[in-house]
Structures are given as structure tokens and as C-alpha cells.
Amino acid sequence: MGSRFRWVQVLLYGFVSLWSLFVLLPTAWMVIGAFKTKREFFLDPLGMPASFDFDAFERAWGTGVGGFLLNSMFVTALSVLVIVVVSAMAAYVLARTDNRWMRLVYLVIVAGFAVPVQAVIIPLFQMVSGAGMLNSLFAIVLPYAAYGIPFTIILFYAFFLDFPRELEEAALLDGCRPVKTFFHIVLPLMGPAVASAAIFQAVFIWNEFLLALLMLTKPAVKTLTVGILQLGGEFTSDWAAIMAGLSIAVLPILTVFILAQKYFVRSLAGLGK
Amino acid sequence: MSDTSLAKPVTGPDASTWILLTPALGLVILFIVIPALLAIAGSFFTIGIGSTNWQFAGLANYTRALNDPIFWLALRNNLIMVVGSIVLQVGFGTVLAAILDRGLPRGSTLFRTIIFAPMVMSTIAVALIWLVIMDPNVGALNTLVKALGMQPPTQGWLGDPDIALWVILVIAMWQYTGFMMVLILAGLQGIPRELYEAAALDGARGLKAFRHITLPGIRNVLIVAVLITTIGGFKVFDLIFATTRGGPANATQVLGTYIYQQAFNLGNMGYANAISVVLLLIAVLLGWLQLQVSRRS
Numbered sequence: 001m002g003s004r005f006r007w008v009q010v011l012l013y014g015f016v017s018l019w020s021l022f023v024l025l026p027t028a029w030m031v032i033g034a035f036k037t038k039r040e041f042f043l044d045p046l047g048m049p050a051s052f053d054f055d056a057f058e059r060a061w062g063t064g065v066g067g068f069l070l071n072s073m074f075v076t077a078l079s080v081l082v083i084v085v086v087s088a089m090a091a092y093v094l095a096r097t098d099n100r101w102m103r104l105v106y107l108v109i110v111a112g113f114a115v116p117v118q119a120v121i122i123p124l125f126q127m128v129s130g131a132g133m134l135n136s137l138f139a140i141v142l143p144y145a146a147y148g149i150p151f152t153i154i155l156f157y158a159f160f161l162d163f164p165r166e167l168e169e170a171a172l173l174d175g176c177r178p179v180k181t182f183f184h185i186v187l188p189l190m191g192p193a194v195a196s197a198a199i200f201q202a203v204f205i206w207n208e209f210l211l212a213l214l215m216l217t218k219p220a221v222k223t224l225t226v227g228i229l230q231l232g233g234e235f236t237s238d239w240a241a242i243m244a245g246l247s248i249a250v251l252p253i254l255t256v257f258i259l260a261q262k263y264f265v266r267s268l269a270g271l272g273k
Numbered sequence: 274m275s276d277t278s279l280a281k282p283v284t285g286p287d288a289s290t291w292i293l294l295t296p297a298l299g300l301v302i303l304f305i306v307i308p309a310l311l312a313i314a315g316s317f318f319t320i321g322i323g324s325t326n327w328q329f330a331g332l333a334n335y336t337r338a339l340n341d342p343i344f345w346l347a348l349r350n351n352l353i354m355v356v357g358s359i360v361l362q363v364g365f366g367t368v369l370a371a372i373l374d375r376g377l378p379r380g381s382t383l384f385r386t387i388i389f390a391p392m393v394m395s396t397i398a399v400a401l402i403w404l405v406i407m408d409p410n411v412g413a414l415n416t417l418v419k420a421l422g423m424q425p426p427t428q429g430w431l432g433d434p435d436i437a438l439w440v441i442l443v444i445a446m447w448q449y450t451g452f453m454m455v456l457i458l459a460g461l462q463g464i465p466r467e468l469y470e471a472a473a474l475d476g477a478r479g480l481k482a483f484r485h486i487t488l489p490g491i492r493n494v495l496i497v498a499v500l501i502t503t504i505g506g507f508k509v510f511d512l513i514f515a516t517t518r519g520g521p522a523n524a525t526q527v528l529g530t531y532i533y534q535q536a537f538n539l540g541n542m543g544y545a546n547a548i549s550v551v552l553l554l555i556a557v558l559l560g561w562l563q564l565q566v567s568r569r570s
Contacts, residue, residue: 008479012376016369020387023447027390030402039413059523078314093290105298112305115414116508116559118529121534122545123311124304146304149297178289202362207395209511214537225397229515232401234350239411246462250394264393268455 027058030250033243043240058239063234064219065245068227069252071137071216073251076205079141080198083148087197089189090149091156092182095163106157117143117210125214135218142180150200155267159193160186196267199260206253224249241244277280281300309553316550321543327543334547343523344548345532353438354445354507354527361446363498365454371487373454374461377471379551385458389451396448400515403444407431431517434524441525449505455499461487493566500563528552 033041034056035049094106101123117124124143163186171181209225216222222230231245257264281379289422291314316326338344347483371380378507391399405428415425431437464486479497513519519526519534526534528548536545 009376009378012372013380016384017390017418019369020384021393023451025385026402026406026447029406033405039366045411045413045416049554067516069458086296086300089293093293097290105294108306109296109301112301115305115309116504116556118508118510119549120305120308120312121532122549123315124308126542127308127311128394128522133541134510142300143304146300149301150305153297153393157337167501176395179292181540182293188417203393207393209395209397209514210533225395228395228396228401232404239405242405242512243399246398248496250398253393253395258386261389265389265455267457268459 008026009180027250030243031234033239034247036240036243038237056238056244056258059238059241059250060231063231063241063245064222064227065224065231065248067220068222068224069248071221072223072225073229074207075137075144076202078138079144079148079205080201082141082145083152083201084194084198086145087149087152088156088194089182091153092160092186094153095157095160097166097226109153112146113154119146121210121214124211128215134215135221137216137221138212140215142234143215144208145204149203152197152201155188155197156193159190165191191266192266195263198258199264200267203253203257203264222272312546313519313550315543315546318543318546320541320546330543334544338547338551340534343526343531344531346523346553347519347526347528347548350438350527351507351509352527354442354509355503357439357442358445358506359451359499361442362450362453362502363457363492364496364497364563365446366489367449367457367495369450369454370457370461371483373458385455389455392452394448396511397515399444399448400512403447403514404431407440411442414494428521431525434521437517437521437524438514439547441512441516447504448512453502456498456501457491457494459493496566497563500559502568504556504559504563507552507559 017195032048035054037049041047042046090105090109097133128134128139128143131139132222133142167185167189168181171185172178176184207225208223212223212226213229216226228245228249231242315327317330317332319330319333320327342416359486373385377384393512407414407427409425420423426433426436430440468490469482472478472486474537479486508529509527509535513527513530513531517525528551529551530554532545532548535541535548
């Protein structure tokens with residue numbers, strides 16, 4: 001029994017280790033590739049670079065990756081802020097009022113959760129271009145916010161159903177109006193729920209591609225996903241620069257994930273509940 | 274002024290209700306509901322690139338889709354993505370989650386972090402990394418395959434219509450299996466340990482316990498996982514756009530890329546809207562199912 005148990009354990013460790021290697025190797029190869037010379041790439045694709053210098057990062061940065069990075073940070077931060085604030089406001093009302101209207105509103109929002117942006121991209125593109133919203137980092141925040149709101153409302157709605165009402169009632173008795181109660185009493189206590197929703201939406205928006213591809217066509221406003229795709233065309237055989245650009249795009253969000261994974265995992269677990 | 278609002282029973286939505294509700298509802302209506310309605314309306318019209326000139330076309334766009342072999346090919350490829358992703362991502366995700374839940378005395382958190390990490394990378398970046406890995410000249414994959422004494426495909430991994438879609442399935446598996454694992458792991462951790470202890474006393478361990486305790490315990494989570502994967506398989510766009518653009522010879526064409534091609538490369542907005550409506554109906558139906566299952570648990 002004892003030795004059989006040990007063998008099973010070796011097998012299980014072997015399997016998860018193999019999968020981890022399968023995940024790690026391409027990522028490591030990307031980062032290492034950013035330090036290799038063109039010659040090293042051709043002579044030995046699996047080899048290590050002779051020296052570690054940051055020339056390729058400079059070349060990638062020089063073609064605008066720095067700007068793409070800033071654009072992505074700006075769009076992501078602003079969108080997440082809008083999503084969290086307006087979703088919290090709406091979810092609060094939906095969880096605290098029970099009538100026909102609110103049920104209809106909730107239904108509309110839940111239906112919005114199911115609509116994929118690919119399926120409505122033609123009218124959406126025609127609307128935003130007709131409204132003169134192309135090539136504006138502010139304008140793309142609006143559709144990003146819209147597509148982040150339904151899931152965030154569903155998350156917050158569940159949070160408010162469990163929120164102690166006594167706190168709000170006390171505030172109301174002290175003469176706080178509902179809007180003030182919300183901003184002064186409820187919102188400050190939403191910490192963990194906000195963190196979960198924010199990190200989930202941040203990853204989604206940081207990585208969004210289709211809307212960015214269609215709405216942000218000028219180099220000065222491109223975000224990372226669109227920018228790095230164009231990088232492949234600019235450095236047709238400068239593999240190190242491509243790998244450096246990809247590393248710049250991937251490593252910040254990986255860092256955020258590792259630091260905040262507790263909240264991230266929590267919001268994902270919410271999907272299954 | 275005396276405040277009497279407290280004494281009044283709240284019967285309907287008052288002003289402050291709408292102040293809090295309007296921004297979210299407005300954005301959702303403006304950028305989701307209206308475009309969805311316009312896509313449905315637009316599918317009955319012929320719309321040129323200029324897109325100001327709508328000509329009523331009745332069901333012509335839909336009959337065109339029914340007679341378009343590429344539409345059917347794209348739908349078939351979506352179905353292959355769906356079934357393949359369920360088998361690979363939910364399948365391996367379940368196995369990995371089960372191992373991390375109870376199989377390892379230590380190290381679970383580290384393995385979970387590593388295996389989940391690709392999920393947070395942009396699909397475009399993932400696609401580009403794999404494009405370089407599969408490059409015939411500088412890629413690691415061909416070198417590795419040759420080192421193992423095998424022959425890499427002569428037309429390249431994504432250039433061969435017979436294997437391109439399967440290669441894409443593997444890249445999708447690389448990125449999303451960790452997501453499924455984490456989702457299912459959350460379900461597993463909700464199963465009370467006492468059930469396993471009681472079963473062990475009755476002699477049920479290992480696979481037997483897995484079949485009689487674990488599987489029933491995560492039934493709902495598994496259904497949600499399958500639905501999310503199914504929706505993902507129908508929505509797939511970024512990965513294919515960044516690797517093959519639907520080629521070679523439409524071998525990896527899916528609804529998402531075909532909509533894009535018809536609308537933005539060929540200027541057939543009306544026809545693209547009809548294909549969009551098909552995708553929209555599938556997604557809304559599956560999304561509704563997902564919420565029904567989620568709510569039940």
C-alpha cells in the first residue's frame with residue numbers, strides 16, 4: 001500500500017510538472033530570444049545567447065512599443081475605473097429595489113453579458129466611426145466599459161445581496177440620501193469585490209484586440225495588442241526585437257497577475273457559481 | 274424643509290434610483306443592445322462599403338449563407354474548435370484540478386500559478402510567440418522534432434490545410450487549460466472533506482472516490498466549464514486572425530474571421546451581418562444556458 005501510494009504520487013507530480021514545463025518553455029524561450037543575435041537564432045534555435053544586452057529591447061521600444069504600453073495603461077486604467085464605479089452604482093440599486101422595472105433592467109444587462117463583440121462589430125464600428133470616435137483613447141473606453149459592465153454587475157449584485165443592510169439603514173436614519181449612502185457607506189466596504197472585478201476587467205481590456213484594431217488605426221493611439229501585431233511586419237527577420245516587444249507586452253500583465261492572483265482566482269470562481 | 278421620504282413606502286423607482294442606474298444602463302444599451310438590433314436589421318439589407326446606402330434585400334443574405342460553402346466550412350471549423358477544446362481544455366483541466374486538489378502534499382499553489390498564467394497573456398502575443406516557435410528557420414519546434422528523429426511538416430505547421438486547425442487547437446489548449454483548471458478547482462474545493470473520509474472507511478478511494486464523490490460534486494461547475502468553452506469555441510477570432518487569417522484555403526476559417534473578411538476586406542456589410550446574427554443567436558442561447566446552470570448551484 002505504502003509503496004504503491006508513493007508511485008502514484010510520483011506519477012501525479014510528473015504530470016503537473018510536464019504541463020508546467022509545456023507552459024513555461026515557450027514563455028522562457030520568448031524572453032531568452034530577446035537577448036539573442038540574429039545569427040544565434042539561425043544557428044541554434046534552442047541555444048542560449050552568448051551575452052545578455054538590452055539592444056533588442058531598445059530597437060523594439062524605438063518603433064513605438066513604449067507609446068503602445070502607455071496607451072494600453074491609460075485605456076485599461078480609465079476603463080476599469082468607469083466599469084467598477086458605474087457597475088457598483090447600478091448593482092446596488094438592482095439589489096435593493098424589487099419591482100418590474102428593475103427586473104427588466106437586470107434582464108437587459110444579463111442579455112448584454114451574452115452578446116459577443118464579434119457578432120455586433122459591424123454596426124458598432126459604423127456607429128463609432130459615424131460619431132467621430134475613431135483614433136481616440138477616450139472614445140474606446142466607452143465600448144470597453146459597456147462590455148465589462150454586465151459581468152461586473154452580476155458579480156456586485158451577488159455581493160450586495162449578502163451586504164448587511166443594517167449599515168445602510170443607520171445611514172438613512174441619519175439623513176443620508178441613497179446616493180450619499182452609496183458613496184460614503186457602501187462603496188468603501190466593497191474592497192475585495194472591487195479588486196476581483198477590477199483585475200478581471202483589467203486583464204480583459206489589456207488584451208482586447210478586435211475593437212482596438214478597428215478603432216485605433218493611427219500609430220500614436222495604438223494599444224499593445226495591435227502594436228505588437230504590426231511589430232511582426234516591421235522587423236521581418238529581427239526576431240530578437242519581436243521577442244523583446246512581446247516580452248514588453250506580456251510581462252507587465254503577468255506581474256500584476258502574480259501579485260493579485262488571489263482576487264483574480266476569486267472572480268473566476270464566481271463564474272462557476 | 275422636512276424630509277418625509279423615510280415615512281413613505283418605496284413603491285417605484287425614484288430619481289436617485291435612476292441617477293445610479295443610468296450610466297451603466299446607458300452604456301449597455303448604446304454599445305451592446307442597439308448594435309445587436311442593428312446587426313439583425315442590417316442582415317435584411319444590402320449595405321456597401323460606404324454603408325450609408327441600405328437596400329432592402331429580404332432574406333437574400335441568409336439564402337446566400339445557406340448556399341455558401343465557406344460559411345458552412347467556417348461553422349464546421351467552429352464546431353471542431355468547440356469539441357476539440359472541450360476534450361482538451363475541460364478534460365485536462367479536470368485532471369489537473371483533481372491532482373492539485375488532493376493529489377499533492379505540497380507545491381499546488383506554485384503549479385496552479387504557472388499553469389494558469391497563459392490565460393492572462395494577450396492571445397495576440399501568444400499567437401506571435403507560437404508563430405516564431407513554429408518558424409521553419411529559427412523556430413524551436415522544428416529543431417526539437419528533428420532532434421527526436423521525426424520530420425516536421427514540409428509546408429510548415431500552419432501552412433498545411435490538413436493540420437493547421439489542429440495546431441491552433443493545441444495553442445488554444447496551451448492558453449486556456451489553466452483557466453478551466455482553476456474554475457474546476459474552485460468547485461472541487463467546495464466538496465466537504467468528510468465525504469472522502471467516510472468513503473475511505475467504506476473502502477472507496479482513488480478512481481472509485483473520484484467517480485462517486487468528485488464527479489457528482491462538480492457536476493454544475495463542469496457544465497459551466499463546458500458552456501464557457503463552447504462559447505469560446507464559437508467566438509474564437511484573435512488567435513486565428515493573428516496566425517492564419519482563416520487560411521490556408523479557408524482551412525481555419527471560422528465565423529468570427531469570416532465576418533471580418535466579408536465586412537472589412539470585401540465590403541459586404543449586409544452579408545456579414547447575416548453571419549453575425551447566426552453567431553449572435555448561438556452565443557445568446559449558450560450564455561442564457563450558462564446563467565441558468567450557474568443560478569441553480
